[in-house]
Amino acid sequence: MSIAPRLGRFTDTDSGDYWPGFVDALATLLLVIVFLLSIFVAGQFALSRALTGRDEQLAEMNNRLAALTDELALAEGENQRLSTEITTLQATLGEVRAERDDLSDQMVIVLGRLEDVQSNLLLEQDANQANIDQITAMNLQMQALRDQISELNSLLEAAEAREAELDSQIVNLGERLNAALASRVAELARYRSDFFGRLQEILGNRSGVRIEGDRFVFDTDTLFPSGSAALSQEGREGLRPIAEAIVQLTEEIPDDIDWIIRIDGHTDPRPIRTTYASNWHLSAARAISVVNWFEDLGVPPNRLVAAGFGEHQPVASGNSEEAYARNRRIELKLTSR
Structure with missing residues (x-):
């Protein structure tokens, strides 16, 4: 009507x-x-x-x-x-x-x-x-x-x-x-x-995450503020399901298989202008921040390894902003000790 x-x-x-x-x-x-x-x-x-x-x-x-x-x-x-x-x-x-x-x-x-x-x-x-x-x-x-x-x-x-x-x-x-x-x-x-x-x-198909070979690669711009190693709230929530999957994996793999989750930090080649002494320090600090967050979420610390590579392992060449963004990354890989 x-x-x-x-x-x-x-x-x-x-x-x-x-x-x-x-x-x-x-x-x-x-x-x-x-x-x-x-x-x-x-x-x-x-x-x-x-x-x-x-x-x-x-x-x-x-x-x-x-x-x-x-x-x-x-x-x-x-x-x-x-x-x-x-x-x-x-x-x-x-x-x-x-x-x-x-x-x-x-x-x-x-x-x-x-x-x-x-x-x-x-x-x-x-x-x-x-x-x-x-x-x-x-x-x-x-x-x-x-x-x-x-x-x-x-x-x-x-x-x-x-x-x-x-x-x-x-x-x-x-x-x-x-x-x-x-x-x-x-x-x-x-x-x-x-x-x-x-x-x-x-x-x-989450943005800021890609697969390269046998590892998952996270753009650090989605995890950390610029020049910082403190995880953002968005980054913490984005990593939470990853930590839950690792905890479940820990319960499934027998204890005598010696495996680890390796978290690698990488930066672009531009000189750093924050409180960190160099890109080495920043990349290592970011990897350690991810390890600490995973440990807070229940991942056993003996199954975690943090490594910083600075700007010395680039995946993209050139001086464009796109290349810099691809090189600023956190890589996650399951491997043996």
């Missing part, structure tokens, strides 16, 4: 009866309110379904994490057993090598004695008949020495075969140990990939 005709009649008649127009206005307003409430209820229903799907995904991720934890525990036990076995085999190999060297020395001595006996035998062959018994005894001695040499050769061959077998076992165990270590490295890379994806989801 249109209100304009009624207003026209009010003007024409000027009777002072405004109640019908007021009722029409209230009815129209009520219809609008009912329409808005319908839209709100529909939105709430869609949001509830979306949240239910997220809960199911979170439960699935928790199940996967539990399975990974069990596999890691088994790998650690196997690692320890292999390391102990390698140590034992290396000790045994040292003993075998020492025994082989001793046998080689004995063989050299026996060969020297054999040569002496042969020399003496040649000298005595031209002697008289009275020395025949002595020659016979020398022959017997030579045969005994030959038997001893043969036995030593057999022992030496056995020692060399055993050494080759131990070398093969050590190589095999080394390969298995390297495979286990590679598995741990791959597991850390998998957690890094999950963390990277989680931060991408949190940050979305």
Whole structure:
């Protein structure tokens, strides 16, 4: 029902009866309110379904994490057993090598004695008949020495075969140990990939944040006032979801995986004109401010590292304001210690 005709009649008649127009206005307003409430209820229903799907995904991720934890525990036990076995085999190999060297020395001595006996035998062959018994005894001695040499050769061959077998076992165990270590490295890379994806989801298309390789880069203009290392309120709130993601990651990664979050501070090359002595000091102070804020939000301090690079690691060349803005940055990276 249109209100304009009624207003026209009010003007024409000027009777002072405004109640019908007021009722029409209230009815129209009520219809609008009912329409808005319908839209709100529909939105709430869609949001509830979306949240239910997220809960199911979170439960699935928790199940996967539990399975990974069990596999890691088994790998650690196997690692320890292999390391102990390698140590034992290396000790045994040292003993075998020492025994082989001793046998080689004995063989050299026996060969020297054999040569002496042969020399003496040649000298005595031209002697008289009275020395025949002595020659016979020398022959017997030579045969005994030959038997001893043969036995030593057999022992030496056995020692060399055993050494080759131990070398093969050590190589095999080394390969298995390297495979286990590679598995741990791959597991850390998998957690890094999950963390990277989680931060991408949190940050979305937020301005002042970009991805460069394996790190997240924050423009310091969105975190700090110009020339200052004190985080702005906007910067603190922008970093809060990042800290919450790191805390969750700390609960998921096993304690024996040695990982850290490295926060690097960078500045542009222009000389500083604040209370800081140089761009080195400013970049380090800004990185430390981020570390302190993360620690206040519950991130374990042993998982945080702050580093200042001043203006010496630029990502953009030139003297334009755009290049300066890109070089003023805070970088965040998940890496091993």
